[in-house]
Amino acid sequence: MITNLSVLDNATLWVAISFVIFVFLVFKPLKNMMLTSLDKKIAELKHQLEESKKLKEDADKLFTEQKKKYEETLVKIKKLNEDAIYESKIIKKKIEEDIKNSLLRKEKSFKQLSSQMELKVREDLKNEIIKKTLVYTEFKIKKKLKKSHNSKLINESLSKLTSHLS
Numbered sequence: 530m531i532t533n534l535s536v537l538d539n540a541t542l543w544v545a546i547s548f549v550i551f552v553f554l555v556f557k558p559l560k561n562m563m564l565t566s567l568d569k570k571i572a573e574l575k576h577q578l579e580e581s582k583k584l585k586e587d588a589d590k591l592f593t594e595q596k597k598k599y600e601e602t603l604v605k606i607k608k609l610n611e612d613a614i615y616e617s618k619i620i621k622k623k624i625e626e627d628i629k630n631s632l633l634r635k636e637k638s639f640k641q642l643s644s645q646m647e648l649k650v651r652e653d654l655k656n657e658i659i660k661k662t663l664v665y666t667e668f669k670i671k672k673k674l675k676k677s678h679n680s681k682l683i684n685e686s687l688s689k690l691t692s693h694l695s
Contacts, residue, residue, distance in 0.1 A: 659690065663687070666686070
């Protein structure tokens, strides 16, 4: 049996066989390299996705906390405002009472002072009237009575008046 070996002399056939062998030998390692690279990329993307989810959860948690703190702060501000209004009303009422009490004290002091001044004026007026009366009486008595009798009477009257004035 003689086989036709002339087919083996065909260069196109050998190039085709070489190409198939080359593709078969290169395809498997190339396929493994590409799969490994794709698996690494998938793992990296999964890791980034997990990190992103974690960051989103942290951001949501932080946002919720900040929102709660903001609402608490608003409540505190409202309470402080109400307390300040209440305190200002108390202070205003106290100041009004202090002013009223001060005015009452000043009015009482004024009345006492005016009463004292009136008493002093009356006393001064009384003393002035008594002095003038004494002078006038002395003058009249000196004119109408005798000199010796006048002196005696004047001295007695003056001593009595002096004791009354003191």
